[in-house]
Amino acid sequence: TQLLEQSPQFLSIQEGENLTVYCNSSSVFSSLQWYRQEPGEGPVLLVTVVTGGEVKKLKRLTFQFGDARKDSSLHITAAQPGDTGLYLCAGIQGAQKLVFGQGTRLTINP
């Protein structure tokens, strides 16, 4: 059983479209992180959300943490081919351990 469920698992859209991917859990997290991973590389941190209801923006990417701190979303506006990658959400379990969702593999077609 996955502690963090991400949806959709795969998403392929055209350049210029908007999209939202989701990260859901039945557990409460003190914070959630979003990472992006490209083929052959390790994940790279995009953002950390800490407060329930928090919204953070990173250029065309908008991250939201659910009010109950059990879920999060990532919205991309006007997607570009450079946004292609595996998007991973991760939550801190216990004091020290980061657990990941299974990821959303995003492909932006020119």
Place this chain on the structure above:
Amino acid sequence: DTGVSQDPRHKITKRGQNVTFRCDPISEHNRLYWYRQTLGQGPEFLTYFQNEAQLEKSRLLSDRFSAERPKGSFSTLEIQRTEQGDSAMYLCASSSRGAGELFFGEGSRLTVL
């Protein structure tokens, strides 16, 4: 480049052989993590160290797996008697403040034939 480095990047081995991966974390980071990632999945936690102490091990880490960080700097992950199911990307990450932000290496990809 002072990021996390892993060696080797790729390893192909026959079933039953032993393999060892090395991770050099960012120098001032006292926490070091090992994750395993299979195709199409997110990273799965294996173990982590604070300085030289191994503080947690996942149930995924069977008795064929052993990790060390002898001087609180680099770490090694050894897999004995490899099985085909061990084929995966082994990722190392380091952090200076708990699991606040993990900096990952590029991974060591293992293929067991």
